[in-house]
Amino acid sequence: MLGFKNFLEDEEGIGVVEMILIVVVLIGLVLIFKNKLTSLVTDIFETITERAGEV
Numbered sequence: 001m002l003g004f005k006n007f008l009e010d011e012e013g014i015g016v017v018e019m020i021l022i023v024v025v026l027i028g029l030v031l032i033f034k035n036k037l038t039s040l041v042t043d044i045f046e047t048i049t050e051r052a053g054e055v
Contacts, residue, residue, distance in 0.1 A: 030037065
């Protein structure tokens with residue numbers, strides 16, 4: 001139990017709460033811009049497919 005207490009009191013590096021907040025923000029951005037991201041990725045892959053024959 002002492003190891004867990006030391007883990008909770010450790011202030012070095014990125015904490016679990018900060019990592020969870022970053023993940024939540026990233027998921028929120030993906031949900032907000034889902035349609036734009038989907039069309040962007042589709043356009044990129046179409047361009048790659050079209051230009052692959054040129055190489």
